[in-house]
Amino acid sequence: MKKVLLIEDEPQIARFVQLELQHEGYDVTLAYDGRVGLEVFKASSFDVVLLDIMLPSLNGIEVLRRIRFTSTVPIIMLTARDSVMDKVSGLDNGAYDYITKPFAIEELLARLRSVLRKHSVPTLLSFKALTLDVDQHECFVQKEKIELTKKEFELLHLLLINKNKVLTREVLLEKIWGYEFDGTTNVVDVYIRYLRSKIEDPFNLKFIHTVRGIGYIIKDEVEPHE
Ligand code: CA
Numbered sequence: 001m002k003k004v005l006l007i008e009d010e011p012q013i014a015r016f017v018q019l020e021l022q023h024e025g026y027d028v029t030l031a032y033d034g035r036v037g038l039e040v041f042k043a044s045s046f047d048v049v050l051l052d053i054m055l056p057s058l059n060g061i062e063v064l065r066r067i068r069f070t071s072t073v074p075i076i077m078l079t080a081r082d083s084v085m086d087k088v089s090g091l092d093n094g095a096y097d098y099i100t101k102p103f104a105i106e107e108l109l110a111r112l113r114s115v116l117r118k119h120s121v122p123t124l125l126s127f128k129a130l131t132l133d134v135d136q137h138e139c140f141v142q143k144e145k146i147e148l149t150k151k152e153f154e155l156l157h158l159l160l161i162n163k164n165k166v167l168t169r170e171v172l173l174e175k176i177w178g179y180e181f182d183g184t185t186n187v188v189d190v191y192i193r194y195l196r197s198k199i200e201d202p203f204n205l206k207f208i209h210t211v212r213g214i215g216y217i218i219k220d221e222v223e224p225h226e
Contacts, residue, residue, distance in 0.1 A: 001027045002116055003045065007037030007063060008052040008078060013101070017050070020105045026112075034058025038066055048115055049075045050108075051095075053086045061089050068094040070158060070175060074119040076111055078103075125160050127218060130199060130207055132157055141199050148198065151176060155191050156199070159208060159218045168215040192216055 004026045008014040011032070018028045029044070031037035034055040041049065049067065053060035064075055077090040077098040087098050096115055099108055123135040131140040137153055139146045148156065154176050159167060169188045177187060192208060200206055209217050 002047045003027045005046040005049045007031045034063045052078045064093050074115045166211045166217045
């Protein structure tokens, strides 16, 4: 069953779309504001997100931006008629498609089918000798399975989907640990060490580079361990 996250603050539209999609066999989760929608997204996994733009607490473009930080899930924006800026901004920020309100439910269903047909979410992420199976939460180095804890996996996953981009300690802390720690903790460094001891040291490989004073990066060059 395909899982849809619908983030829409107008209750009538939200309920209507939810019922129609459920009728078509989708598993629909509903969130009425941007912040909650983002939390729900982080806490589960979805095949597609339907995202309204005008939302309380966190607007749709901002939700889109934050989802894109950690995920390639297809996102269809629900935009108000004639709001060209919203459409452009949505597509610029990585929306897959948009649909203009008011829309016929058949049109939405057609877009959904199309997006799900075209966009198979990559479940295997590979980088050199490293492979993550995102669905199974499994990690392999040189085809050898490596046991990672949930946090280690999330950390590695985040670095991997942001390949070639430096992630600061603050960002890693916020994305993986959220509210739990303040900026003075070295928990990120500790977990990077755990990761290295599992996926790098035993293989004499280097995937994660330290950017001194800033954070970490996985980048397109594998140097032998010093
Ligand atoms: Ca709205």
